[in-house]
Amino acid sequence: MNILTIDLEDWFHILANDATASPAQWEKFESRIERNADWILDQLAQHQCRATFFCLGWIAQRHPALVKKISRQGHEVASHSMNHQLVYSQSPLEFKADLQECLHLLEDITGTRIKTYRAPGFSVSEKTNWVFDILIESGIENDCSVFPANRNHGGYRNFLSSEPCIISMNGRQLKEFPVSLSHFAGKGFVYSGGGYFRLLPYPLIKKLMRRQAYVMTYFHPRDFDEGQPVLESLTAKRRLMSYVGLQRAKKKFGQLLIDFEFTNVEGAAQKIAWNRCKVIPLH
DSSP: OEEOEEEEOOTTOOSSOGGGSSHHHHTTSOOOHHHHHHHHHHHHHHTTOOOEEEEOHHHHHHOHHHHHHHHHTTOEEEEOOSSOOOGGGSOHHHHHHHHHHHHHHHHHHHSSOOOEEOOGGGOOOGGGTHHHHHHHHTTOOEEOOOOOSOBTTBOOTTOSOSSSEEEEETTEEEEEOOOOOEEETTEEEOOSBHHHHHHSOHHHHHHHHHHOSOEEOBBOGGGGOTTOOOOTTSOHHHHHHHHTTHHHHHHHHHHHHHHOOOBOHHHHHHHSOGGGSOEEEOO
């Protein structure tokens, strides 16, 4: 099962960078979201593919027609938070307020209930398990926030599954779709989204995907925008991950849609036999 997801952010929504940290700073940057999202939508229509779009509320406020277009074309609209802040930088009350503001906004725009969520930067970890309680309380049924390996913005070192599973907390359950991992020399690594997808050669990505029964992809409109401005404030490592492979990304994405069949999170949730999935107890 291959799941296609897009994080609907603009090119300047880069985390843990002082120059792009807050909504007040974002207003000074040129928006490129419409043209980049339209290119993705055209590709999906051409290949008759449905995706889940994790929409920032900040984007939805400024581009409601784009969110409506995504919904009208049959894609799932999901929440990626209101203001794209790292989960661990917020208190539970701040996180809940941000989440619920985003959910109400997206539901008003689309006229449908939002059931799926992804944390900015996959920034959940063992220290923020309280997030899952709040997601359940807020009506979220499907979460896609778990990065089952070490990560700059969080990640779970010892999460017990890199396939769809059920998170159990305080007697309640949440369907979890973690980022998929491949393994080399006993270590897990990611290849199916963002800078990893742009960096690795496509034949390797294709080979790895064909080996796995479950692949969770995650892309951003900026992943396909070779003309985007360069943020000079980034470290050398962050600059590499943000801009490597942009010239080849569109071609690779088009080939990916030719070579593989995809569903969105909503469609995958309906197909999975959840009573056979691993249950992960968290506290």
